[in-house]
Amino acid sequence: MDSSSFLSCTTCGALNIAGSVSCLRCQHPLLLEAYAGSGMLFQNRYSIISKIGVGGFGAVYKASDTRQDDSLVAIKEACLRELTAQQAMEVADVFQREADLLSELTHPSLPRMYEQIREPERLYLVMDFLAGETLEDYQLKSPDRRLVLSEVFDIGLQLCDVLEYLHMHQPPIIFRDLKPTNIMRTPEGKLYVIDFGIARFFKPGRPRDTIALGSPGYAAPEQYGRAQTTPRADIYSLGAILHQLLTGKDPSESPFRFAPLRRASTHSPGSLNSSMVETMMDSLAILIDSMVELEQNKRPVSIAFVKQELHLLAKMWA
Numbered sequence: 001m002d003s004s005s006f007l008s009c010t011t012c013g014a015l016n017i018a019g020s021v022s023c024l025r026c027q028h029p030l031l032l033e034a035y036a037g038s039g040m041l042f043q044n045r046y047s048i049i050s051k052i053g054v055g056g057f058g059a060v061y062k063a064s065d066t067r068q069d070d071s072l073v074a075i076k077e078a079c080l081r082e083l084t085a086q087q088a089m090e091v092a093d094v095f096q097r098e099a100d101l102l103s104e105l106t107h108p109s110l111p112r113m114y115e116q117i118r119e120p121e122r123l124y125l126v127m128d129f130l131a132g133e134t135l136e137d138y139q140l141k142s143p144d145r146r147l148v149l150s151e152v153f154d155i156g157l158q159l160c161d162v163l164e165y166l167h168m169h170q171p172p173i174i175f176r177d178l179k180p181t182n183i184m185r186t187p188e189g190k191l192y193v194i195d196f197g198i199a200r201f202f203k204p205g206r207p208r209d210t211i212a213l214g215s216p217g218y219a220a221p222e223q224y225g226r227a228q229t230t231p232r233a234d235i236y237s238l239g240a241i242l243h244q245l246l247t248g249k250d251p252s253e254s255p256f257r258f259a260p261l262r263r264a265s266t267h268s269p270g271s272l273n274s275s276m277v278e279t280m281m282d283s284l285a286i287l288i289d290s291m292v293e294l295e296q297n298k299r300p301v302s303i304a305f306v307k308q309e310l311h312l313l314a315k316m317w318a
Contacts, residue, residue: 114128
């Protein structure tokens with residue numbers, strides 16, 4: 001059997017069948033999953049509580065930090081043993097990129113990274129534990145999957161704030177994967193942008209990105225190798241999200257095609273008559289239509305401009 005079919009124990013060195021969570025020889029946990037309820041601490045520090053998410057190459061766990069008054073953290077784990085050499089290199093690169101970016105960013109809508117742990121066949125990132133649910137899950141609970149306009153404005157402005165912080169960084173940081181599943185919402189309505197795996201520093205002068213990355217429906221056309229991604233790629237993604245929240249239509253079902261927003265009805269506050277509502281909705285539609293323009297030069301020049309326009313419309317709606 002190929003050696004990639006085994007997982008070695010970092011404690012005793014025994015080989016175990018790939019996918020095993022505990023070593024058959026010494027019973028030491030091979031994956032974080034085995035720590036839960038075992039009484040053992042990961043890295044002699046973290047008490048694993050439960051698995052809270054699963055990804056393509058690993059999982060995310062909720063844990064308490066015994067050295068910090070049992071404060072809650074999230075630990076992202078990637079197991080490299082079952083991957084090809086190329087896959088392992090790509091996953092390690094994603095982990096390192098996320099660690100490098102988060103370690104130098106400080107914003108109330110970004111999770112803090114506490115430490116990075118590297119083992120021969122496993123990688124870990126220890127970050128803030130964010131209580132709540134993804135924006136996608138939250139939206140699915142709404143009637144017709146549509147949110148009221150006041151809430152859409154609040155979500156849009158929160159996302160503008162964190163994107164503006166990233167874009168103003170030197171060099172600018174392009175998130176490149178803004179979508180509802182990468183946005184956490186707390187029960188109080190506070191948003192966090194998560195998963196910096198494909199974020200990158202903007203490097204002026206390059207004709208195009210070296211590799212196509214992003215999520216269909218939310219990724220701008222230039223992310224498919226047509227040109228280099230700029231901050232306007234994130235503006236496109238935000239426009240796609242705002243359109244989805246207002247219409248309930250998932251953009252991944254028909255990428256680059258957005259139904260006219262003027263047909264989307266919404267409940268207005270009593271202070272606005274029908275004519276004012278129509279004018280305001282037209283202005284919002286024009287803004288979002290410009291954000292999802294296929295040609296990036298036709299999109300708003302900056303996220304600061306989008307933020308200003310949304311703020312003005314939100315004040316009019318209030």
